[in-house]
Amino acid sequence: MEMSKAELASAAAVTGGQTQELMGAEVLVKALQAEGVKYVWGYPGGAVLYIYDAFYKQDTIQHVLVRHEQAAVHAADGYARATGDVGVALVTSGPGLTNAVTGIATAYMDSIPMVIISGQVPTAAIGLDAFQECDTVGITRPIVKHNFLVKDPKDLALTMKKAFHIARSGRPGPVVVDVPKDVSFKKVTYSGYPEKVEMRSYNPVRKGHGGQIRKALQLLLNAKRPYIYTGGGVLLGNATNELRTLVDMLGYPVTNTLMGLGAYPASDRKFLGMLGMHGTIEANNAMQNCDVLLAVGARFDDRVIGNPKHFAQNERKIIHIDIDPSSISKRVKVDIPIVGDVKDVLTELISMIRESTTRPDAGALASWWDTIEGWRSKDCLKYDRGNKDVIKPQRVIETLWNMTKDTDTYITSDVGQHQMWAAQYYRFDEPRRWINSGGLGTMGVGIPYAMGIKLAKPDSEVFCVTGEGSVQMCIQELSTCLQYNTPIKIVSLNNRYLGMVRQWQEIEYSGRYSHSYMDALPNFVKLAEAYGHVGMLIERPQDVEPALREARKLKDRTVFMDFRTDPTENVFPMVKAGMGITEMLLGSEDL
Numbered sequence: 001m002e003m004s005k006a007e008l009a010s011a012a013a014v015t016g017g018q019t020q021e022l023m024g025a026e027v028l029v030k031a032l033q034a035e036g037v038k039y040v041w042g043y044p045g046g047a048v049l050y051i052y053d054a055f056y057k058q059d060t061i062q063h064v065l066v067r068h069e070q071a072a073v074h075a076a077d078g079y080a081r082a083t084g085d086v087g088v089a090l091v092t093s094g095p096g097l098t099n100a101v102t103g104i105a106t107a108y109m110d111s112i113p114m115v116i117i118s119g120q121v122p123t124a125a126i127g128l129d130a131f132q133e134c135d136t137v138g139i140t141r142p143i144v145k146h147n148f149l150v151k152d153p154k155d156l157a158l159t160m161k162k163a164f165h166i167a168r169s170g171r172p173g174p175v176v177v178d179v180p181k182d183v184s185f186k187k188v189t190y191s192g193y194p195e196k197v198e199m200r201s202y203n204p205v206r207k208g209h210g211g212q213i214r215k216a217l218q219l220l221l222n223a224k225r226p227y228i229y230t231g232g233g234v235l236l237g238n239a240t241n242e243l244r245t246l247v248d249m250l251g252y253p254v255t256n257t258l259m260g261l262g263a264y265p266a267s268d269r270k271f272l273g274m275l276g277m278h279g280t281i282e283a284n285n286a287m288q289n290c291d292v293l294l295a296v297g298a299r300f301d302d303r304v305i306g307n308p309k310h311f312a313q314n315e316r317k318i319i320h321i322d323i324d325p326s327s328i329s330k331r332v333k334v335d336i337p338i339v340g341d342v343k344d345v346l347t348e349l350i351s352m353i354r355e356s357t358t359r360p361d362a363g364a365l366a367s368w369w370d371t372i373e374g375w376r377s378k379d380c381l382k383y384d385r386g387n388k389d390v391i392k393p394q395r396v397i398e399t400l401w402n403m404t405k406d407t408d409t410y411i412t413s414d415v416g417q418h419q420m421w422a423a424q425y426y427r428f429d430e431p432r433r434w435i436n437s438g439g440l441g442t443m444g445v446g447i448p449y450a451m452g453i454k455l456a457k458p459d460s461e462v463f464c465v466t467g468e469g470s471v472q473m474c475i476q477e478l479s480t481c482l483q484y485n486t487p488i489k490i491v492s493l494n495n496r497y498l499g500m501v502r503q504w505q506e507i508e509y510s511g512r513y514s515h516s517y518m519d520a521l522p523n524f525v526k527l528a529e530a531y532g533h534v535g536m537l538i539e540r541p542q543d544v545e546p547a548l549r550e551a552r553k554l555k556d557r558t559v560f561m562d563f564r565t566d567p568t569e570n571v572f573p574m575v576k577a578g579m580g581i582t583e584m585l586l587g588s589e590d591l
Helices: 005-012 024-034 046-056 069-083 095-109 136-143 153-168 181-185 210-221 232-236 240-250 281-289 342-355 362-376 393-404 417-425 446-456 475-483 499-508 524-530 541-553
Strands: 020-023 039-042 062-065 087-091 114-120 146-149 174-180 187-190 226-230 254-256 271-274 292-296 317-322 336-339 409-413 461-466 489-494 534-538 559-564
Touching: 020 024, 024 046, 024 153, 024 181, 024 187, 039 069, 039 446, 046 087, 046 114, 046 174, 046 181, 062 446, 062 475, 069 087, 069 095, 069 114, 069 446, 069 475, 087 095, 095 114, 095 136, 095 174, 114 153, 114 181, 136 146, 136 174, 146 153, 153 174, 153 181, 153 187, 174 181, 210 292, 210 317, 210 336, 210 342, 226 240, 226 281, 232 240, 240 342, 254 281, 271 281, 271 417, 281 362, 317 342, 393 417, 393 461, 393 489, 393 541, 409 417, 409 446, 417 461, 417 489, 417 499, 446 461, 446 475, 446 489, 475 524, 489 524, 489 541, 524 534, 524 559, 534 541, 541 559
Parallel strands: 039 062, 039 087, 087 114, 114 174, 146 174, 226 254, 226 292, 254 271, 292 317, 317 336, 409 461, 461 489, 489 559, 534 559
Antiparallel strands: 020 187
């Protein structure tokens, strides 16, 4: 639902400089309109009914009624990840807010720009254990970039301006705005939405230090075994074009984290695959054995470098570019820190390379590539492709990739083995096409993510890769898919286990499968049909491709594909807890 310039102008200011008497809820809606918000995902309740009444009186913002507040935040989160816009969710007080906490924490861990509006009991009742009261500010403080409790409707417009500014600038993140019920119904003089906001205590650095960038340039150009390691910050900073230009200019190997997939094309030979706990041999070995490492928008987290002591065994010079100074040298000491917007810093670095007369050592680089190709030749992602008896989950993902690689396709996932297989076998060439929960590892995000993306990208294909465990956490949102006509395709790799838990129990707990077997699964075909959708059961390897083709033909229907996959299959390579990233298990023969 596109908003006209006239509608945006009317939201931002009052014609002729006049003022209006508006309820706080109406000011809130005006603020959302002025920010260009198209969709709000939410669930009504007593504390937000005036806000819902204000939504009823306008038609530029579409409200999407979810079936659980957690899904409201996840859907807004998925929308933000795919579009780069600020996602907006609306929940009521008390349990509405506490239900949203998982979604807020998920967005916080992955630095997703969001504004969550929560209802609150009237200001006079705060602290008195009123019906559906909770300490929203206290509960959310550790999982937001910032939060506000609005006690006066006169502060609403400026507070919303601050919330959106904080959410989208610097290192992005979720911001909660808690609105007591009396603040939403009291009237206030409204003279227009602020055009800009200044916050003395919040001024994120955008431009990197020129001297530091020049030092980085010299290190990079003199490297014998260079490596470029990039994370989700490249996508969040819309710096994929700059990254691609840099890599192609230098001819250096590059890797993406789980959150950074698509920043550099997976089909390009210079891409070594994902690194980390389930990364490729070549990506992990290059990380350990390089002599100069350029880290861009990544944070050296535990799933990437494994044991920090093991990582530190090999000397290397590290350049770290990040918008957030607190992320630099947090887990790994770096030699050249550069605080700034990754797009701006990479642009300046590219300019300096073009002006420099120094070029990389071609001989050393060729030798480094020979070493990398030796690691790559081991084909660590091989599996039993010829199996005719049982569906291998990797085959489903590879088949999906082959069918959709030349189309505008978005892949969401839940969390578990299916997530890792999707990351390994679907080769993402474009940014913001891979939508998953990285930092928090939240089960249940797949369907809400897909719903949010399908609203934003109605002409694109949207697939949710999930498992029979994860999908049941927000499966009620199939009802939302029907109501709002978001025809997504659900690819459930059903191995009848909580697969990643079972894998760890096999490897680390001597095969004691404690509570990881799914004993009473529903008939997913009938369940999908009960929600008004199409259900498919696929049990034979030869039926994988025909089923996916049939599902894709049903463009206007949500299709749930229940693929019965090999329950014994594990995700390899795998780095066990406490081990270094080159100490990988490559298959069952290593167990």
